[in-house]
Amino acid sequence: MKDNPIQSGDARCLIAVGKVFREAAFVAVIGAAFAFAANQISPLGLALTRDYFPAGTASPVRLAGGGTNSGPVSPAQLLAEQMKEKGLQLMDGRQAAQFFHDPRFKKDIIVFIDARDEDRYQQGHIPGAYEFDPYRPEKYFDAVLPACQKAEQIVVYCNGGDCDDSESAAILLRDVGIPNKNLFVFGGGIAEWTTNNLPVETGARNSGNLHNPDK
């Protein structure tokens, strides 16, 4: 019997390696199909074509460095810079508190928009603030749009710090026709609000469950 070169050790090894790669490719293809199907079925699934970051897909926290001697840049400074680029108006905690205590707030001429997810909103939001998760806007437009159309000043906030969901929410509102001059982004967000001992409301909007750290 002649030696079959295919049966030599190296050749068999190569064939085995090739089969493992084929198996891996098979797993990858089926896995990808499974993943996209699961996303379609899941109620939490993402829409593939939607731009969830209208302010840009780049990370909000760009790292300082690159040879400059300016030192680390704070997230708040970066947020302010980003908003300026996008033509949005930044508001600080003092101004947000003034708006909250302004009599026009009671008349819905000033409105607050909470751009965090539902869980965080329920855990505590600025009293009377509308819930508006910019990643699921269709769920909130019915309630938020009429209020924003009526209001003269709209304060949008999220967690504060490097959170830029308030920026995304403000751009979304601007894109659907809310005048840019009416939109203000409260950069410090709920973190600064609670640090300043201002009241928060838990549960649904106007639930009456107020918590004032001062009291």
Next chain:
Amino acid sequence: MKMCQTSRGRVAVDIPTVLARWLLGAVFLYMGLSKALHPVDFLKLLRQYDLTQSPLLLNSMAVSLPWFEVFCGLLLLAGIAVRGTALTLLFMLAPFTILVLHRALLLQSALAIPFCAVKFDCGCGSGTEFICRKLLENFLLVLLSSWLLSGHGRQLSLRFNLIKSL
């Protein structure tokens, strides 16, 4: 580490080998589900790597990676296509470990702190972690995947090789 015949003729299972495969499968199942159940959070974390400016590509990655990990975890737990799955996991682990390392080095440089003091949520499904611990975890996952790729973990497998005579 092979299945062996006991004196009474019963087949003994190589427990550590099977446990290793189940452990790797469970880790990927857990990490995948923790991301798949919070897709927006994962999308935001993925965004921090600045991999692409295309929303479609970013969304596709955020959608596919968690469920793909779940799929691979299930295959390993069941013992189906174990070597192919292990190779796929290696192809996923290697570039993501490099990305995590790159981001950690950027953070270290920006914050001027020791490397192992760098702590952030890498989007791996395990929350905020110190970078040295994360790298060690990934190294162990790479080791386990490589071990399965070399042909271990056959016992209690539904179909170790998907392609015949592997």
